Amino acid sequence: MITVSVASGKGGAGKTSIAAALAATLGAGCLFADCDVDAANGAIALGARINIREPYFAGPGYQIEPSACTGCGRCHAACRFGAIEPVAGSRAFRIIQELCERCGACVDQCPTKAITTFEKQAGELFVSTGRTGTKLIHAELEPGEDTSGKLVALVRKRAAALALPEATIVVDAPPGIGCPVIASVTGCDLVLVVVEASASGIRDAGRLVELILSMKRQSVAIINKTGLNASMDEHARRMLAEAGIPLAGEIPFDPALRSAEESNRTWASVACGSSDAVKAALVNVMGVITTLKEKS
Ligand code: SF4
Ligand code: SF4
Structure with missing residues (x-):
């Protein structure tokens, strides 16, 4: 079993779309663990149907009699x-x-x-099947509940329990570099870093890269939304090269990609000007996964 965590350090970088495209390409041999529990939209991207739902308890709540x-x-x-x-x-x-x-x-x-505890439901955990056969574990928190490393760890644990030995688990990590991201990356075999070619995207991805290096995780990167600003593209390439992270591909900004999920397709199956770049990047990531599987 190989676990690939897809992370970006920043929301809106295209992380979930790329994670979903990778999962759809892997098909029934993939288990998608949606650890972006504050914005769990992997199920939408993969066109998932819910098979099982169960309550999630984060710990005791307190009440006054x-x-x-x-x-x-x-x-x-x-x-x-x-x-x-x-x-x-x-x-x-x-x-x-x-x-x-x-x-x-x-x-x-x-x-x-007068103050007693009670079992407080903090959200729900779902097991679903996507339209390409990918199994998906995701969670929804009740309003006001915090994202927690505990819930991320639970999603990953359930994914690992469901995955067959030859499966690839694709983890969609939350944005940022806090505790839930660390819980999403801990123990994974490969981190796929999605870098948005913008000033904030490169800065946040840079902080993520520092975290990954400190955790000694193997990583590979995709730069997304290239072609808008040549100096930003170059800046992103330089940041990755200095960190020693190989580049699997670059995906030019294309408005057609944004509408792919609205029409029930992942980036892997949409036909647009950036399709070839998406496919080439995914092929390169799949190559790294294959090598990891051969070594394991
Ligand atoms: S009511 Fe206040 S003191 Fe009591 S458990 Fe909640 S946060 Fe803590
Ligand atoms: S400490 Fe106990 S008795 Fe005093 S106000 Fe709070 S709940 Fe009521």
Whole structure:
């Protein structure tokens, strides 16, 4: 089993589109782990149908039993997140669930043990099948719930449990370089870095590259949206070359690519001026995956 994490350091760089195109090209031999849990749109890109859905619990929630609350206010004073407020027309207090960070600090302060825990559903986990046979694991968080490395780790764990030994797992990592990205890249065999050929795209990809190098992960890159600014294209190539990351291909900016997913196609099957560049880049990435499989 080979795991390829697709990351960009920045939203809007084309990461999910390229991850979905790679997954569609791999077909039934691929399992897509959508770890971009704040914007899990891999299912849309792959035209997935949901087979299984199950609740996701991130940890205990906290609540105040009004009949046991004397209104002393100690919990209110102890909460550093402003998540406890008096109930209008009553002496009791209540916890504002959307603000509660589940630190548990209020519990120890309560003299009447009025604060208790309950299993709080933080979202749902889905197992789906895409139109090209790709299996997909993705999650949706309830509004107000934070992206967490824990949920990313759960998505990856479920993908690994479902994958056959010869499968390739394609992980769509979240943007940025925080904990959920680290959880998406940890233990993978290859990182596919998608660099948007823009000032912000190169800067954010550069920070991601530093992270990948510190984690000693093998990587390969695709520069997306080239042809708009020659100096930016060159800047992106130079950043990757200095980091020692091989370039699998460059995809020229093409508005037709943006409309591909709206018409239920991935970039691998859309016909436009950038099709050949997309296919060439994917062939090169597949070549790296094949070599990794031969070595494993
Ligand atoms: S668990 Fe922490 S954040 Fe939540 S209400 Fe209690 S003190 Fe505030
Ligand atoms: S500490 Fe306990 S009794 Fe006091 S206000 Fe909070 S919940 Fe009520």
